[in-house]
Amino acid sequence: MSERAGSLPAALWELTKPRLSFLSVLTALAGYFCSNPQGLTDARVLVSLAVGTALAAGGCGALNMWWESEADARMERTKNRPIPAKVVHPGIVLLFGGTLCIAGVTLVWNGANALAGFLTLATIVSYLLFYTPLKSVTSWCTLVGSLPGAIPPIIGTAAKLGQGHPNGDIDAMGWLLFALLFCWQIPHFMALAVMCRDDYARGGFKVATVDDPSGRSASLWAMAFIIPMIFVAGKIAMTFFEPGYTGHLGGFKSPFLWISLLAGAWFFKLSLDFALPHRRAEVAKPLFLASILYLPVVLLTLTLNRLF
Secondary structure (H helix, E strand, O other): OOOOOOOHHHHHHHHOOHHHHHHHHHHHHHHHHHOOOOOOOOHHHHHHHHHHHHHHHHHHHHHHHHHOHHHHHHOOOOOOOOOOOOOOOHHHHHHHHHHHHHHHHHHHHHHOOHHHHHHHHHHHHHHHHHHHHHOOOOOOHHHHHHHHHHOHHHHHHHHHHOOOOOOOOOOHHHHHHHHHHHHHHHHHHHHHHHHOHHHHHHHOOOOHHHHOOOOHHHHHHHHHHHHHHHHHHHHHHHHHHOOOOOOOOOHHHOHHHHHHHHHHHHHHHHHHHHOOOOOHHHHHHHHHHHHHHHHHHHHHHHHHHHHO
């Protein structure tokens, strides 16, 4: 449960959804470092990418809380967020979130390149104007919401490959990271949907477990995307076997190969348990926590493996 922010600075910080914003920055940096790892690192581009992504993600979080403040007030886990707790006026939140979004797009656009800036803008638009309103309309919102959540790695790729050029580019690694994140978000959210089904129902959100309280459809969605997620991780691992790979830890020496295999097997085992009706409620939280651990561990290992 979110704790009530006792001051305006604390409330503004909470409005940015710092954990989700950190994840956006992490994935954008993974895209930057994993694409063309032998290329030079431009400090100006890197700082613009990291800070701009953080601002844009924080702005999205604030505007999302502004949009959903009435629903948040009805939900147990969100009723103490800054707007329903009356710590900050909705108008301030709207101005704050809009300012952060504009600053974030501007910084990435000018500090990196036009493609990276456009992708940052596309993330904001798809999250706020497509995913957010669809949450109260259809359970397909989760699939739509996975799109903006998967864009940050290709923002990082565009920033890296566009260094010294007016426009960026997106390579195969960027698209593989995009696919990995897109698939990862479905089981991550389906576990949360089972854990918080009653809250989502009170908030009026049409998530899978509200349409199907048994959680069966949520478990099927989770399994349907964990399998391709593991396949994508395997495709990424195969890049360490390519003749053009020049790092020291390639082939079967690749740490990413073994860590992604172990993490994927663990994730898959939990998803199998999640599919069992008598274990679903029990396994939802371990599956959710596993998803939270999986992504940073795999991305950090991949980044270090690509760099060294």
